[in-house]
Amino acid sequence: MEYKGSFKKWLSKLDGISLKYDNGKVVNNSLTSVEFLKILFLSNIREDVEFLSRTENLKVRYGNLIIRNMVEQLIEFKYLIKHPELIEDYMGNNIQINVDTTTTNEVNTLLKMGQGRFTNKRKHISEMAKDINEDLSDADLSLYDIYRILSDFGHNSYYFSCLDDVDEVEGKVPVRGIQEYQKSFLDIIIDKFIQTF
Numbered sequence: 102m103e104y105k106g107s108f109k110k111w112l113s114k115l116d117g118i119s120l121k122y123d124n125g126k127v128v129n130n131s132l133t134s135v136e137f138l139k140i141l142f143l144s145n146i147r148e149d150v151e152f153l154s155r156t157e158n159l160k161v162r163y164g165n166l167i168i169r170n171m172v173e174q175l176i177e178f179k180y181l182i183k184h185p186e187l188i189e190d191y192m193g194n195n196i197q198i199n200v201d202t203t204t205t206n207e208v209n210t211l212l213k214m215g216q217g218r219f220t221n222k223r224k225h226i227s228e229m230a231k232d233i234n235e236d237l238s239d240a241d242l243s244l245y246d247i248y249r250i251l252s253d254f255g256h257n258s259y260y261f262s263c264l265d266d267v268d269e270v271e272g273k274v275p276v277r278g279i280q281e282y283q284k285s286f287l288d289i290i291i292d293k294f295i296q297t298f
Contacts (some may be wrong), residue, residue, distance in 0.1 A: 108154035162258035169251035
């Protein structure tokens, strides 16, 4: 796939959405509204793109981790847009605030809080991807394809980083910054976010 984007283009696209939202559109200020969810995700995706644009010396593994998180969150965003009745769960309306962490294991408390957000347990990312038709594909890369690729890179990140370090010691140019495949993934992520927005 040919890389067709740039950070400036991506930020401009994302700014275009937020301007449309700010100019003349009535925004529901409820924390559980579709409008607030869109603004929340737009803000976070834009922040990630902006961060990645300033990291020329970033090791490749860090870009993979950030982009993997972005694609996972986009799958969940698309899923929530399709199922707006789950936004209240996503925003934590089911969380019990008065938990005494002094008498319980903090890790278990945190896990219970995360699981407790959802009335009927949070679906696995593969289930969400399938529900929004972003699961495995034979033609173009689906969001879940990108998620799986980057998950594998994450599982092997120290190994690949070690190979990069060996190359650097041997005098080869260090591999730094966002790579072409990552740019292709960002192009897909941003385009699909805008389509959903």
